Amino acid sequence: MTLTDPPALASTATRQPGRLRRAAGWVVIAVLVLGVSLVGLQLAVQAPQRDGFDPEGRGYNGTLALAELMRQQGITVTIERDRFAAARALDDQSTLVLADPPALSDGAVEALLEEATSVVVLTGSSRMLRLLDLGSDADASGTRPQSPSCRLPELDRVGDVAPGRLFTPNPGVTACFTEGEGAGLLVSEADDRRRAIIDGSRLFTNEHLATDGNAALGLALLGQQPHVVWYVPSYTDTDLADTADVDTLGSLTPQWVTPAILLLLLAGVAAGIWRGRRFGPLVVESLPVMVRASETMLGRARLTAKAADARHAAEAVRDGTLRRLATRTGLSPQTPVDAIADAVADRLGVARGSIRDILTSPLPTTDAALVPFARHLSALEAAVDDAVRTERNTP
Incomplete structure (x- = not known):
């Protein structure tokens, strides 16, 4: 892409909301703020609180x-x-x-x-x-x-x-x-x-x-x-x-207080419109660095090993195996486990119950049980790969 070819910038600009729409939103916010402020002032000045000892009052100062x-x-x-x-x-x-x-x-x-x-x-x-x-x-x-x-x-x-x-x-x-x-x-x-x-x-x-x-x-x-x-x-x-x-509060308040409050509110709204941040649509930007998938895998593995959570590690290994088996047998990754096990058993020509036992067995809770569990899953994937490769090479 050359410097004279700015299609990405043009497409981003077309997705931004118009200035009139943003201004209308700020006007609505300003009107709401002023309305609430005026109502509060009216209640404070013109509606004094009822005295205590009210025999119909349910509050703490009622009787x-x-x-x-x-x-x-x-x-x-x-x-x-x-x-x-x-x-x-x-x-x-x-x-x-x-x-x-x-x-x-x-x-x-x-x-x-x-x-x-x-x-x-x-x-x-x-x-x-x-x-x-x-x-x-x-x-x-x-x-x-x-x-x-x-x-x-x-x-x-x-x-x-x-x-x-x-x-x-x-x-x-x-x-x-x-x-x-x-x-x-x-x-x-x-x-x-x-x-x-x-x-x-x-x-x-x-x-x-x-x-x-x-x-x-x-x-x-x-x-x-x-x-x-x-x-x-x-x-x-x-x-x-x-x-x-x-x-009352109105009689004890100097006359300049109410205009000053309104002026401060207007100044705050104007400052918000002037200096407020305009959030536009998300812009796709390339990352400055690239992280290899193997490094991410090793980092997660180290965290799992440090936590000594064999069950969580076994669950992650089996989930990866299920996704890969579903892809190799032509199924969706969201396919239920039983359907994936049946497809793998048909592909290998073995009993369906044996495959289901491997893919649905209880997860190991110790490192000693995690190692053979992972080996069984790896051997199963290798057998499916061999079967798929044999089918493709068969004339």
Whole structure:
């Protein structure tokens, strides 16, 4: 082939995909990346996570287990996600259970609390302590299980619990699960109204309910009335005039972050199109060196001998013999062993059973048995070669 004759290069070029097709693929990838990024940003900015203590939540921070436990004790549990519906569901035989609602103003929270004669707050926020007039935050937290250590009859059968967050009670407020100057539970009973606050994140969630006496404490606090109205706060139930006042990921993120992220994504896609490797079809290329078949055979033989795997070596020898016998008798290498044995027996004029015994006998497992096995196969090939040669030379 001369330098002016490039048929191979021309045929390779004709098999390469067009530039328009490659560009279309990169455009599709870029659109998918941008779509996924925009969806993720929208979910992060506009859809804040639902607060914990959800009595329908099956996750580790939900309280479905506690709600089902109260239902098993004959307590009716009503779940409301609207504050007005929760207020309408309350009566003199109801207990209002809630966490600190971040989307409600102090006035809306106080209006809801006024409708209930019994209230249990499951988050020890400073705002709820102030609105309930129960106390203030303590400097420490309770990490060791403590006994109730207070005169509340409903806690007589409650075992030790590790309350977590501790509070400093106001005068006239009952403090339970005390540790030092702090208490894990504050209860106020004045003017025929009962108010209680406790940090339930390590007590009443699905993850921790079965620990220590947490389940008994939950029933004792929430099960004093036959009816429980469980208010689950959300960002959609709000009385704030401007919802932008609520701190979210979108409000806390500078305005230049989103355009910068999109610009970086576009730059990455452009760099991929610019510097990305174009994979074309395989090109046949001659090897720089040639390896003799005998060297390959000897190398494999040395590896087999080093591994001392006589069975594997015997299997390789017999497979080679079967392929060669099939070729010499005019059969395909994929022909079954029995058919090859029958053809060889007919060619040699011997009993078929004797040939089958040689080609299908159990493989040797030792070097001592491998040598005669290989000799029998070699003698069989030599006999077939002689028979074929005799037939060709016979006039």
